[in-house]
Amino acid sequence: MLALQKTRDCPGLELCEIATPLPPGPGEVTIEVAATGICGSDLSIESWGASYSSFMGKALPVTLGHETSGRVIAVGEGVASPAIGERVVINPAVACGRCAACRADDAVGCLDRQAIGMVQDGAFARLVTVPASYAYPLPDAIPLEMGALVEPLTVGAHALSVAGMKAGDRVLVFGPGPIGQGVAMLARALGAAEVAVVGMRDPARFETLRALGFTALFDMAEPDAAVRLKQLAGTGFDIVIDAAGVASVIDQGLALLRPLGVLAVAGMGELPATVDMMKLVKNRLQIRGVSRVPPAAWDVVLEAMASDPESFAPLITHRMPLSQAIAAFGLCRAGDASKILLIPEDAEV
Numbered sequence: 001m002l003a004l005q006k007t008r009d010c011p012g013l014e015l016c017e018i019a020t021p022l023p024p025g026p027g028e029v030t031i032e033v034a035a036t037g038i039c040g041s042d043l044s045i046e047s048w049g050a051s052y053s054s055f056m057g058k059a060l061p062v063t064l065g066h067e068t069s070g071r072v073i074a075v076g077e078g079v080a081s082p083a084i085g086e087r088v089v090i091n092p093a094v095a096c097g098r099c100a101a102c103r104a105d106d107a108v109g110c111l112d113r114q115a116i117g118m119v120q121d122g123a124f125a126r127l128v129t130v131p132a133s134y135a136y137p138l139p140d141a142i143p144l145e146m147g148a149l150v151e152p153l154t155v156g157a158h159a160l161s162v163a164g165m166k167a168g169d170r171v172l173v174f175g176p177g178p179i180g181q182g183v184a185m186l187a188r189a190l191g192a193a194e195v196a197v198v199g200m201r202d203p204a205r206f207e208t209l210r211a212l213g214f215t216a217l218f219d220m221a222e223p224d225a226a227v228r229l230k231q232l233a234g235t236g237f238d239i240v241i242d243a244a245g246v247a248s249v250i251d252q253g254l255a256l257l258r259p260l261g262v263l264a265v266a267g268m269g270e271l272p273a274t275v276d277m278m279k280l281v282k283n284r285l286q287i288r289g290v291s292r293v294p295p296a297a298w299d300v301v302l303e304a305m306a307s308d309p310e311s312f313a314p315l316i317t318h319r320m321p322l323s324q325a326i327a328a329f330g331l332c333r334a335g336d337a338s339k340i341l342l343i344p345e346d347a348e349v
Helices: 042-047 050-059 145-163 178-189 203-211 225-233 248-255 277-282 294-309 309-315 321-334
Strands: 003-008 016-018 028-035 067-075 088-089 127-131 135-136 170-174 194-199 217-219 237-242 256-264 286-289 316-321 339-343
Touching: 016 321, 028 145, 028 225, 028 237, 042 050, 042 321, 067 127, 067 145, 088 145, 145 178, 145 256, 145 286, 145 294, 145 309, 145 316, 145 339, 170 178, 170 248, 178 194, 178 203, 178 294, 178 309, 194 203, 194 225, 203 217, 203 309, 217 225, 237 248, 248 256, 248 277, 277 286, 294 309, 294 339, 309 316, 321 339
Parallel strands: 170 194, 170 237, 194 217, 237 256, 256 286, 316 339
Antiparallel strands: 003 016, 028 067, 028 127, 028 339, 067 088, 088 135
């Protein structure tokens, strides 16, 4: 079968013909993939930054892809659920089951996670085999291909949870990409009084946000954007979410918070940030890191999507066959797409 793989310890990806998976082992299921989204982490794996090469090198070759949905077509020994034919989404953060955190029943804190699509073969292929306990049922109300949005949306749900968001809060999101879009969608679904999004020269993604119904959008390349944003902030937002991963956002975000406000950092920036410590202390602000999505976030996303799936549909801007994966990655890098789904040939969606 065709698969998009990282095969070598250098930048780049390859479309390869690989063997179909063996029958699932005990506790495993094999899924026929319907659709898989391209994630920012996939782009980082393609460019082979140090943060990925350091732990993925020993796993090569490996099939990428972790934002996925599909149907179970085979189950291994001892698997009662999900059943053959059931529609599922995959939680790719597989705990090792052996480390001190796992022995303490803290799978989220696992010290040696075996991530699907990074160190275990993932879903940029027609079939993928995963532990059954990491394949979650997809509600009937959610179209199968839209299940591929669930995993990235859980990042947004977790960011809002870490920030302590409650109904009526005013939320500012830095970063108009897929994660920032998801944060905005879920903040609105969870009852935010106001949601604003900030970006920089990202017209395609701002267009997606407009299609999703957002109007408080600020392109900081525009001469008056900073002034308009400060006017909207007034006495400050309750919550700021960094979904950009840009160092300068940290201090910008703190400046737009009300006293006792929270900045939750979900962006994976690799450069150090400068912080106005006087403002941080005097305004009693908080900075919180967002990582390691817990299973509860999946429940939040699935409930929100099932209640109004069509409102999430504009998040998907492109559907492309898996055979065009390299071109699809190019569209992502150029900023000409929000969420691209790669569809295996003969996939049932």
